[in-house]
Amino acid sequence: MIERHVLNLGAGVQSTALYLMMMEGRAPKIEAAVFADTQEEPAAVYRHLEWLIALNGPRIIVATLGKLGDDLLRGEALYRVRFAAIPSFILNPDGRVGRTRRQCSKDYKILVIERAIRREVCGLQPRQRVPKNTKIHQYFGISLDEKSRATRIWERHHVQKESIGEPHFPLIEMQMTRANCLDYLEKRVPHPVPRSACVFCPFHTDLEWQRLKDAGGPDWDRLVQIDHGIRQEGVVVNRNMNLPMFLHRACKPIDEIDFKPKTNPKEMQLGFGFGEECEGVCGV
Secondary structure, three states, X not given: OEEEEEEEOOOOHHHHXXXXXXXXXXXXXXXXXXXXXXXXXXXXXHHHHHXXXXXXXXXXXXXXXXXXXXXXXXXXXXXXXXXXXXXXXXEOOOOOEEXXXXXXXXXXXXXXXXXXXXXXXXXXXXXXXXXXOEXXXXXXXXXXXXXXXXXXXXXXXXXXXXXXXXXXXXHHHOOOOHHHHHHHHHOOOOOOOOOOOOOOOOOEOHHHHXXXXXXXXXXXXHHHHXXXXXXXXXXXXXXXXXXXXXXXXXXXXXXXXXXXXXXXXHHHHHOEOHHXXXXXXXXX
């Protein structure tokens, strides 16, 4: 049996901590880490990724399907079967807030990572199946405080049979929370480890929206561009939609919202609402 060990690298706090632990021998040894690039991460994530690559640890493979925001507005057909989609908010006539379907994590992260594992790690050709004598182990940077996400990933592999790799969660096994990861990183990384997610991800909390607004620059400009873009008439993403789409739950243009970030310690540590994002590759 040939066994392959690969880390799903989000280049955020938890996956960075796990990658460094693997370098130190404190976590399982891997032969490669895969960063699925939506090309829409904050600039700080890309600077941090360059720093990680410069450590000359396990090989880091950067793979991409394309620029998510451009595909979203252009109506790019993915895998010839569907268009790019993010979980935008809509306000129903009865006042209830709804959400559109989400395919971005699967299309721009999960499938990209699996393709990179097949081709870059296993050396397979397009459409060639993983040999029966090969077992792939995938490691996720999910911490103890997000244990429910790990459960859903485990079910996706063992029950729904939708993934090629056996999932592993070393941080949970080590009883490490995100706060523990931050403490671990403090003396090992010479800069603040950024949060990993597209700048326009609707899973942001008000705390993170406010941080992006305060920082300004290209990341905020891109966020505003996408928020306004998904409501433009004729854009494929809102085709056949009777209600306008928004990135924020308030269902208002993002640059007109008075954010009200909560200041409880848990949200200040996490900064995201990724409990709903069960693919295990965003926000880590």
